[in-house]
Amino acid sequence: MLLLLTVPLSQSTFAYLKFGVRVGGRQVTLKWPQVPVRYLVSDSSSVPGVTVPDFQAAVARAFETWQAVPSSTIAYQFGGLTSALPGDEDGATTLGFRDRPDLDRVLASTSFVIDTTTGGLVEADIFFNSSFLWSVAQSGQTNRFDLQSIALHEIGHLSGLGHSALGETELREGGGRRVVASEAVMFPIAYAAGSIAGRTLKADDIAGITDLYPMSDASDTGLITGRVTKNGQPIFGAHVIAYDPSSSTMVAGFSLNAQGEFSIGGLSPGPRLLRIEPLDDADVDSFFSAAQTVDLDFKVTFSDRVIVVPRSGTTGAIELKVTPK
């Protein structure tokens, strides 16, 4: 049995978050059962300034960026051009443009076909919305979105990663949000047109892909686990940032169940400072389904304990207490 899912990246549009599917009553992490992941590029549509070879080269650079993560086994293989369009449920992973003026805040989107008996990915297509202006220029182009940056984000989804909340935004007068800064390619809102800052993976992205597809010698990475509570009660959707003082990098996760439990994996051993914040820099539905109630009513808080990530193990249950605003 196959299931179709879609994840959009909005223009002003899932710490790292892994996708999960329910298989036989249990939650299974969404990932490819084997690598390399073979992908095709659609030659049925192009946009001004971006030829099919330009497009293929830009997405190849983005695939290579993910594949170059040394602690992860993820790998991709270009399978050639196809006349099929992304979104066609044909068993082939296809990337290309589609004209979707109706999606006026969606730059690109990834859809999945999942084997619901195993939770394994069968197909993942990425469409780039040709209603926007795109660029493949090395240094970027004013008022055009950088294809490589957006492809990097979507390929993160294609690989099984959800959105990260490591970013700060401000509301725009005309609606939507503007990114002030972010520290994850998987942040759900893209940088402004013209920016190429999204071409580089951050620690959060690297931890996420390492957690999903760990290299065998990455087995000494550890896990921070615990729960977030407010007035003694567990809260859902709290964003927990683990800051590494040795590298000044941040990796984050969410409290993801009714017990307020969180888990952040793919971390190198060593001390961390934890910071807990409400999910207030992006739309909650970029991370969670509408059926889930995310608690936003608490103050940003640092943990008063230094948390030490063990080598190939878990920290054990840590309780992080926050207070109402």
Place this chain on the structure above:
Amino acid sequence: MTRTGLTTAIAALVLCAGAATASAQSTGSGRGLEVGVGALWNGRTPLASGNGTETTSTGGAFNLFTTSTTLGAVAAGEVLVGWHLSHQFQVFVDGSYGRRQLRIEAANDAESAQPLTATEQLEQFTITGGAMWRFARSGWSPFVRGEGGTLRQRHEDKTLVESGRVFMVGAGVDVPLASRGGGKAIGLRIDARAVARSKNFALNPTKEIAPAAGVALFIQF
């Protein structure tokens, strides 16, 4: 000489010294065993100072918060067992144990989190081997010492154990408190040391060299 080679050489020296001690007690040539017990003080050590930064659309840095990380000062317990090869030259093995507080101070949060200092207790063990040269055969005796060995750090709740190398050089003075005859004494040893450690710990000092000071009561046999 490589660091591994140096450690091997010191170990060999200690073994040779052990062999020499057996004859020292019968010759009265200044050779003999020494045991010292004392405290080794290490000052507050800055480890890292960085910011939780995010990247702006132009590639610039946005400070989400700032941090400063330090190891608190510690007075570790120290035991030294030495073999005098002569009145002036001694080889030794030395062990120390102390608990230090790891502190991460967080401040200047862009979303108004209260400044806070997060802490944990860290246990530090050292085992070193080295040599000491005294400038006088008796009485108040200035000396220099050098040693190398292993530094082990155990984090709170035994979540992580880290090991690396530690090297120390120093100078001080032995103050005789009582004579035991045959050139042997009970005394007080005071010294200052410069400490360097390898960089394979999760958090490393910002400065290559850290100061330390030792005081110990020793007895010669």
